[in-house]
Amino acid sequence: MILALTSRRCLARALVFFFALAAPFAARSAEPPGIFLTWVEDPLRSMVIDWQTVASAEGQSLEFRERGVRDTWESAAAAALPFPFSDRTIHRVHLRNLSPGTEYEFRFEGFERIYFFRTMPENNFAPLTIALGGDTRHRKEWMDAVNIQAMRYDPDFIVWGGDFAYADGREDRLYRWYEWFDSVRETLITPEGRVVPILLCIGNHEVRGGYIWGADRGDDGYEATDAFRASIAPYFYSLFAFPGQPGYAALDFGNYLSLIFLDTDHANPVPGEQTEWLRRALAERQGLFGQILPVYHVPAYPSVRPFEGRVSQRVRQHWVPLFEEFGVRFAFENHDHAYKRTLPLRQHRPSENGIIYFGDGAWGVGTRDVRPPEDYGYMALAKSVRHAIIMTLQAGHATFEVISENGEIIDRFPESRSAATSAVSD
Ligand SMILES: [Fe+2]
Structure with missing residues (x-):
């Protein structure tokens, strides 16, 4: 008995010694975390x-x-x-x-x-493929599954509109960021080694208290300083080069695409400086780019939450009129954990030349039940499905295919001629 214990201890010590020796060599050959x-x-x-x-x-x-x-x-x-x-x-x-x-x-x-x-091409003669979505990690396996489906399209880059690791700026949720970076490393690098660039904007789960008026701050507690923003969203401003301070920015691709990243009241208020910046950014770009695409977290036209939500109202009041004035055709929203595509909207009503709002942030999170589209009057399609929106852009012309975590195509836009025909004949 004593002998057995002793030899077991010896074996354990030998294993510890072996792994202590092996670890530095293993680390050298492995990828960074x-x-x-x-x-x-x-x-x-x-x-x-x-x-x-x-x-x-x-x-x-x-x-x-x-x-x-x-x-x-x-x-x-x-x-x-x-x-x-x-x-x-x-x-x-x-x-x-x-x-x-x-x-x-x-x-x-x-x-x-x-x-x-x-690097991105000088012009848009060949198709450019972008995978869009948001709300990426309630569970790593959900995030992995949609990553893998998105990668089947070989996207040139990915755009995520907020709520990444669900760490809420909290130290005790650091592990969620580790899982998030594990998912990125394991599933968004091709077998040949191509690393897909990712562009981000902030959501409520990047911020302590979620919003500028977070629970312990109230409406008057906000300060428009780099230090304050970093203090309420410590991971977001440290982990990512883009968008940096103050947290909203534009990124221009040649003359064919301009992405506008916005902050829906998380570390920057919707009205005021951000809206003034947005007006200038859109005015400078109007007519110069094939597509101007705003990306932000809380939807102007929600598929799950109430239309009267405080932030949704502020987005509709301050930003939507600017989108309409300066030639935006598509906008990308998140936060509601479902898939949605609105009808083309102008002044909040269906209109032939309106803006289509895609969303609603269900890349790797538990989905919520959507309301019946007729409750809203602005919805073309809404489904409680985890998904990635695949946008193909060529010579300024955009087409969309939406893929679920199981690889099922749940939406196409424009809808194909045959689908439109059968819908009419039905
Ligand atoms: Fe959110």
Whole structure:
């Protein structure tokens, strides 16, 4: 008996010793725990590359080169940034002066795998594929499932409109961010190593208390400062280069696409400075871009929550008239955890030349029951289904296919001729 215990202890010690020896070598060959690519400027000629390491705070770098063209690598030193409440460090390199429509491969110091990315094309003659949605992680397996379906379309990039890890700025929910970055690393990198860039805007679950008037602040507690915004949304402003402060921004792709990222009362009020900025941003871009696409979290035209919701009313009052004035044709909303496509709307009523609002944020979350479309009078389609919206943009013309987590196509827009015909004959 004593002998058996002793030998078991010896075996345990030997295993501990073996793994202690093996760990550094395993770590060298593994991928970093977090990899994230995004843009803060010209997606035709730049890329921001983040990677995370544990217990190696300083002096990291990556190497990069044009894929399949050059033999020699160029080195780029990274800035080291804190991952809030974590022993991880974020390393960030901003590559500039790249060529449009070109593949670049890269590898991180201390890690073996070689990845690559594509810069965006100079023009929109060939189709550009964008996967859109929001509300990404109640459960990692739900997020993984929709990621995998979206990747079947080989998207050029992904746009998520708020509510990512559901950490609410809380230290005790740090693990949710780890799961989120695990999902991104495991399912949004192709087997060949292409890393799909992701663009984000803020939602209520990025913020302590959810909104600028969060429970302990009240309507007068908001301060329009970088420090205040970082204090209520510590992860959002630290983990992601885009959109940075103040948290709303525009990103222009050549002359064919402009994405407008907005903050629906989470770290910036809808009215005031943000709305004035939006007016200028839309006025400067009107007629210059094939598509101007606003992306934000709380819907103007909800599929689940009440039409009279406080933030929905503010979006309709302050932003929708600007969208209508400056030629927006499609807007992307989230937060309600369902799929929806509205009728084309102008002044809140169906109109042939109106704006279509897609949503409503159910990428990787539990869905909610939608209200019957006739309750609203503005809905074309609403379903309680986790999904990704796949937008294909070519020469300024947009088409949409919406895929569920099971790979079923739940909506197409414009609807195909045969579907329209059969609908009429039915
Ligand atoms: Fe939300």
